Amino acid sequence: MATQSTVIAPSILSADFARLGEEVDNVIKAGADWVHFDVMDNHYVPNLTIGPMVCEALRKHGVSAPIDVHLMVEPVDRIVPDFAKAGATTISFHPEASAHVHRTIQLIKSHGCKAGLVLNPATPIDVLDWVLEDLDLVLLMSVNPGFGGQSFIPSALEKLRRVRERIDRSGREIRLEIDGGVKADNIGEIAAAGADTFVAGSAIFNAPDYADVIGRMKAAVDAARK
Ligand SMILES: O=C(CO)[C@@H](O)[C@H](O)COP(=O)(O)O
Numbered sequence: 001m002a003t004q005s006t007v008i009a010p011s012i013l014s015a016d017f018a019r020l021g022e023e024v025d026n027v028i029k030a031g032a033d034w035v036h037f038d039v040m041d042n043h044y045v046p047n048l049t050i051g052p053m054v055c056e057a058l059r060k061h062g063v064s065a066p067i068d069v070h071l072m073v074e075p076v077d078r079i080v081p082d083f084a085k086a087g088a089t090t091i092s093f094h095p096e097a098s099a100h101v102h103r104t105i106q107l108i109k110s111h112g113c114k115a116g117l118v119l120n121p122a123t124p125i126d127v128l129d130w131v132l133e134d135l136d137l138v139l140l141m142s143v144n145p146g147f148g149g150q151s152f153i154p155s156a157l158e159k160l161r162r163v164r165e166r167i168d169r170s171g172r173e174i175r176l177e178i179d180g181g182v183k184a185d186n187i188g189e190i191a192a193a194g195a196d197t198f199v200a201g202s203a204i205f206n207a208p209d210y211a212d213v214i215g216r217m218k219a220a221v222d223a224a225r226k
């Protein structure tokens with residue numbers, strides 16, 4: 001079972017972009033641990049969002065929480081230094097979007113960031129062979145990437161269990177993050193399957209009271225991880 005602390009990472013994809021700084025301040029005040037920052041390029045995924053300038057603007061605004069950059073861009077390498085300079089804490093990418101996965105991981109780390117690999121719902125976990133030990137984080141997608149507000153794909157639970165086993169066997173401190181369709185009413189079983197880091201966009205930003213929903217999520221995770 002996971003030994004890492006629980007992290008709730010609201011995805012700002014569902015925030016009010018016109019008031020982004022205030023929205024991030026509010027979720028952090030409400031108990032969020034990280035800020036999940038979805039970068040989409042209208043090429044690797046059919047949607048277009050935000051880039052390094054917005055990350056830098058959040059840092060300038062005073063956001064000090066870890067910024068968890070989820071790159072859904074192809075190719076990946078060119079944009080990595082820009083995000084590192086803009087204040088990213090963790091940079092995760094999809095193996096399908098990199099010609100040289102090992103090289104991209106080293107590139108991220110050489111810029112002082114933590115490195116994560118993101119597996120789409122249909123991506124086999126074998127992609128972790130030979131690189132797991134180099135990673136700080138494995139991110140399992142429980143929806144197909146590109147949009148917030150989709151439903152959790154149930155097969156992600158078995159995938160979490162299998163990746164959890166591999167991480168535990170490695171003996172390394174690697175976070176296991178889940179992204180897509182995470183809500184207060186399914187986060188307990190997701191935690192029981194082995195996740196320690198939980199992205200939630202619509203479930204948090206569409207709720208009237210951020211502290212209430214984050215509190216309920218943390219309580220459900222604590223109960224499941226006991
Ligand atoms: O990376 C993505 C989507 O591609 C996610 O981070 C979503 O933004 C999560 O949103 P919800 O499913 O929680 O609404």
Ligand SMILES: [Fe+2]
Pocket residue numbers: 011036037038070179199
């Ligand atoms: Fe994401």
